[in-house]
Amino acid sequence: MKKEKMEIEKLSTGVKDFDLIVNGGLPKNSLTVLGGSPGAGKTTLAMQFCFQNSTPENPALIFNTLSEPTAKSIQHLQTFGFFDPTKLEKSVFFY
Numbered sequence: 015m016k017k018e019k020m021e022i023e024k025l026s027t028g029v030k031d032f033d034l035i036v037n038g039g040l041p042k043n044s045l046t047v048l049g050g051s052p053g054a055g056k057t058t059l060a061m062q063f064c065f066q067n068s069t070p071e072n073p074a075l076i077f078n079t080l081s082e083p084t085a086k087s088i089q090h091l092q093t094f095g096f097f098d099p100t101k102l103e104k105s106v107f108f109y
Contacts, residue, residue: 023043061097
């Protein structure tokens, strides 16, 4: 008896080539841990993912550290095409 392959619903990261590498995006309703060297782009990728997928019904919550305060993060994010200031405090929340 052949088992049917279960499909896992994915969410796009907003980075086309990265989505190809991870077979269509990151698994929905799961915890994903990003690892890498300092400056590799982990935080930028995570922020892009949040802005790509957040809606008022499905908000993104971002926890900052003392080394990356909210004002600094938002200032840095403004240089990227994926940044949408209209999502702040509506579907993307920094704490």
